[in-house]
Amino acid sequence: MIDISKIRSKVEKQRNIILKKLGRIKEEDPFASEDRSLIVEPGTDAAVLSGHERAVVLEDRLKSDLKEIESALKKIKKGTYGLCERCGKPIDAGRLEVKPQAVYCLKCESEIETKK
Numbered sequence: 001m002i003d004i005s006k007i008r009s010k011v012e013k014q015r016n017i018i019l020k021k022l023g024r025i026k027e028e029d030p031f032a033s034e035d036r037s038l039i040v041e042p043g044t045d046a047a048v049l050s051g052h053e054r055a056v057v058l059e060d061r062l063k064s065d066l067k068e069i070e071s072a073l074k075k076i077k078k079g080t081y082g083l084c085e086r087c088g089k090p091i092d093a094g095r096l097e098v099k100p101q102a103v104y105c106l107k108c109e110s111e112i113e114t115k116k
C-alpha cells in the first residue's frame with residue numbers, strides 16, 4: 001500500500017524547494033528586473049549574458065518539475081494518485097518513494113523510453 005500522507009508531505013517539500021530555487025534564480029538573474037528587449041544591445045557584457053541564459057535554462061527545468069509536482073498534488077486530492085496515466089494500473093510503491101511525481105508505471109515508462 002502507498003502511504004499517501006507520507007508521499008504528500010514529500011511532494012509538498014519538493015514543491016517548496018523548487019519555489020525557493022525559482023525565487024533565487026530571479027534574484028540572481030542579471031536581467032530579471034530589466035526590459036528583456038534590451039538584452040541584445042551592443043556592448044552587453046558576455047559574462048552577464050551567459051549568466052542570464054543559464055538562469056533561463058534552469059528556470060525552464062524547474063518550471064517543468066513544478067508542473068509535474070502540481071499535477072501529482074492534484075491527483076492526490078482527486079484520489080487518482082499512484083495510477084499509471086497510460087495503462088491505469090497502480091504504479092509500484094517503491095517507485096513512487098523514489099519519484100513521487102511519476103505518472104507512468106515502470107513498464108509503460110520503459111516502453112515510452114524505447115520509442116523515443
Ligand SMILES: [Zn+2]
Nearest residue numbers: 084087105108
Ligand atoms: Zn502503465
